[in-house]
Amino acid sequence: MPLPKTDYIWMNGEFVRWEDAKIHVLTHAMHYGSSWFEGIRAYKTPHGTAIFRLREHVERLHHSTRIYSAETPYSIDELCEAIKATIVKNNIQECYIRPLVYRGYEELGINPLNCPVDVIIAAWTWGKYLGKDALNEGVDVGVSSWTRIKPNTMPTMSKAGGNYMNSQLAKVEAIRHGYSEAIMLDGTGCVSEGSGQNIFFVSQGCLHTPSMASSILPGVTRASIMAIARGLGLDVVEGEIPRGMLYTSEELFFTGTAAEITPIRSVDGLKVGDGKVGSVTKKIQDKFFSIVNDGNDEYNWLTYVDFKK
Numbered sequence: 001m002p003l004p005k006t007d008y009i010w011m012n013g014e015f016v017r018w019e020d021a022k023i024h025v026l027t028h029a030m031h032y033g034s035s036w037f038e039g040i041r042a043y044k045t046p047h048g049t050a051i052f053r054l055r056e057h058v059e060r061l062h063h064s065t066r067i068y069s070a071e072t073p074y075s076i077d078e079l080c081e082a083i084k085a086t087i088v089k090n091n092i093q094e095c096y097i098r099p100l101v102y103r104g105y106e107e108l109g110i111n112p113l114n115c116p117v118d119v120i121i122a123a124w125t126w127g128k129y130l131g132k133d134a135l136n137e138g139v140d141v142g143v144s145s146w147t148r149i150k151p152n153t154m155p156t157m158s159k160a161g162g163n164y165m166n167s168q169l170a171k172v173e174a175i176r177h178g179y180s181e182a183i184m185l186d187g188t189g190c191v192s193e194g195s196g197q198n199i200f201f202v203s204q205g206c207l208h209t210p211s212m213a214s215s216i217l218p219g220v221t222r223a224s225i226m227a228i229a230r231g232l233g234l235d236v237v238e239g240e241i242p243r244g245m246l247y248t249s250e251e252l253f254f255t256g257t258a259a260e261i262t263p264i265r266s267v268d269g270l271k272v273g274d275g276k277v278g279s280v281t282k283k284i285q286d287k288f289f290s291i292v293n294d295g296n297d298e299y300n301w302l303t304y305v306d307f308k309k
Contacts, residue, residue: 003124006090010082010121013074015089021120028103028115033162035102036064039257042087042123042305044094045295049087050302051097052257052292054080056220058099064158065101070117072101079119084305086121091307096126096258102161126258135285138265138277139180139254141194143243144170148184148192148215156215167195181254183246183267186215191241197259198222201241202251202280211238221255227299228287234280251278261285 009021029035038061042051058079065072074082083097104118146169149156154163167184174182174195183199186192191210193199198219201208207229210216226236246252252264252272261284263277272278277285290296 004126006092006095006122006124008086008089010086010089010119012118012120013082015086018122021122023118024105026108027105028108028112029161031108032103032110032112033160033165034068034070034112034115035100035161036061036068036070036159037098037100037161038159040083040097040099041257041260041292042092042095042097043292043302045293045302047295047304049093049305049307050292050295050297051083051087051305053220053224053301054083054303056223057257058083060159060218060220061099061101064160065117067155067158068160069113070101070103072119073117074119079121080303082121083123084303086123087305088307090123092123092125094125095123097121097123134180134262135260136277138263138272138275140178140266140269141181141183141264142174142177142179142268143246144173144182144184144195146170146173146182146184148186150187151213151215156217157212159217164196171195185243186210188214188240189243190214191243191246192216194254194256194259197254197256197262199264200225200253200255201245201249202278203245203249205280206235206237207280208237208239208241208245208249210241214240219256221257221260224299224301225255225261225284225288228284232283232287249273251281253281253284261288 008015038057040057058076099121103112104116106115149166170182184192192214193216246267254262265275
C-alpha cells in the first residue's frame, strides 16, 4: 500500500521535515544491508493514543544491533521518549512506527566497525497489512519454495534489514502465485514463519507455534498472543511443526505488528477447517483488540502518549 507522508522524521536526536530526511548514496547500510528496525503500532483508545508494548520493541531493537556489534547510540529510555515525541510532533492519533538503526556514511567495505551508527524514527497512518478484509475473512497463502535462513547463516533473532531479502523472495513468489502471503519452512523442512509474521496452529484445542529453533524472529506480538491464549485457558506448545500440520490443523493464523492477528483460510489451495475464521482465533482476536482498541489493558502493555507536553 502507498506510504502516507507525515510532517517530521526524527533523525539522530533532531526532527527534520519528511522530504529532507536523506542519507548519502554511499551509506554503508545501502550497500551491505547493515540496518536493524522495529515495527510498532500506536492505537487510538478511549483513554488516548497508546503504543503497544513499546519498551519490549525497543529492547528487541537493542538486542538486534548488539548481535552485529552495532551498539545503538541511544538508551532504551531515550528511544522510547523519542518515539512518543515523534507521534506528538506529527500529531497523529493512530499510527505505525518505524525506528531504524543503520551503519552510516564513513567507509565502504565489508568491515563496518568504523562507520557511524545512525538512528531514525518515522511514524505514519497505516491500515491493515494484508488487506482491509483480512482480519474478518482470512487470507490465502502458499508454502514457499524459498527456505528460511538458518540461524548459523544469519541470526534470525536479529530483526536485520538484510534478513528481509530472504523474505522478499518468498513474498514475491507468493504474489506471483496468486496468494496474499507465504509460509516458509526452516532448514529441516519444518514450519518456520511467514515472510514477516509468526504463525500459530490450533489442533485439538491446543495452540502450537514454531520454537526459536525453527529460524523464527522472536515476535513481540507472538509473545503477547501466547500470554493471551494461556489466559483464556489454552495450552500453548512451542516446538518443531511438520509441514503436514498446515493441511490438517483446525485453524491457522499469522501474528505480527503489521498483521496483528490475521486468520489463514487456505494453504496451497486447501481450506483450513471450514475456510472461515475459527472460534479459537476469534477469541484471541477479540481479546487482543479489547486491549489495543478499547484500552482494557490487564497486562500493562500500553504506553500512553501525552500530546500536551
